[in-house]
Amino acid sequence: MDDLIKLDSVEKYNKLFGLETLHPMVAVIDLSKATVWPEHLKINYGVYALYLKDTKCGDITYGRQPYDYQEGTIVCFAPGQVAETEMQKDVRPAAHGILFHPDFIRGTALGQEIRKYSFFSYEAREALHLSEKERTTVMECFRNIEAELEHNIDKHSRRLITANIGLLLDYCLRFYERQFTTREVSNKDVIVRFERLLDEYFDGEAPLENGLPSVKYFADKVFLSSNYFGDLISRQTGKTVTEHIQDKLIGRAKELLLSTSQPMSEIAYGLGFQYPQHMSRMFKRIVGCTPNEFRMQGA
Structure with missing residues (x-):
């Protein structure tokens, strides 16, 4: 490669x-x-x-x-x-x-x-x-x-x-x-559908009802096995499905931390984390600081 x-x-x-x-x-x-x-x-x-x-x-x-x-x-x-x-x-x-x-x-x-x-x-x-x-x-x-x-x-x-x-x-x-007023959108590839499914999942009530989404959840939505779906996404983007999900989570968390006054725990539950500490650990591992530290930096 x-x-x-x-x-x-x-x-x-x-x-x-x-x-x-x-x-x-x-x-x-x-x-x-x-x-x-x-x-x-x-x-x-x-x-x-x-x-x-x-x-x-x-x-x-x-x-x-x-x-x-x-x-x-x-x-x-x-x-x-x-x-x-x-x-x-x-x-x-x-x-x-x-x-x-x-x-x-x-x-x-x-x-x-x-x-x-x-x-x-x-x-x-x-x-x-x-x-x-x-x-x-x-x-x-x-x-x-x-x-x-x-x-x-x-x-x-x-x-x-x-x-x-x-x-x-x-x-x-x-x-x-x-x-593109007359352009018909057709033949959506798997990446396009995955992008949309990610946004739809976190735009709705699914995180509160079902928690964090799995690789299998998205694979089922595009009618592929988890292994095949994972390999396809990795080959085309250089990132795993899990990394894409985490990127979406961190992006949404950053937006909410800077644009709302919601407590960190409320943001974590709203994104599907079972415990706020789980979001805090993921956030610090990826971003390099805690959610509260990130909010203070952007204040």
Whole structure:
């Protein structure tokens, strides 16, 4: 299996291409300024990424399917998704884009709304094809975000940066809806169904009624054996089903800790943990601090 790069920080991406890091959790990318460019990359994204491709400089495989893109298009990736890029020889990458860590938007309006941007999904294998006017709008959004990143960080920075990212995503949502008004969503692959099932489980009363979901629960929903389902998810994403479930749990816990005043024990029971200590141990193992410490840091 090819080496899989777990892209869990903005700085790691910048190092791949020899770019400067202005902010530890957000970056506006201009690949024409790259000082190095790998010919082959297989990335498991731990950040949100949106690229405006100025030239078709290679082939992208996304969710085991080819990504439909060409010059002047936008491609998007979300945490947990895997993309493989094969660069064309002697062709320098040319693209603008933005990367932002999910923790940067937690507890903000954008963090609460991020799931509405359906283009951050394995369903959207088609790239977004922009008109020249739309491209100008996107580039203006990039420039506004970059201007904030170049400004000295103060108490307004996070709110202004997330607001500008939200504006960019709202424009992209409008452009996608324009492009895909007649598109029929068909042949959902297993990853798409798994993503939806995870959200549906934690959006409803299932955690309170049934506790934490098992691998078998999701395997049964997609009509596969647990072993086959587990192997399929691991091969395509580089993560086990259990790791995906834990990522979802930690993400929901972080959101509730920062956007509500619910006690930690209430959050734990609401997510399906039998005892609050179980959530606290998992949270500290994965995040590096306790839920209460995380809440205090974000206060």
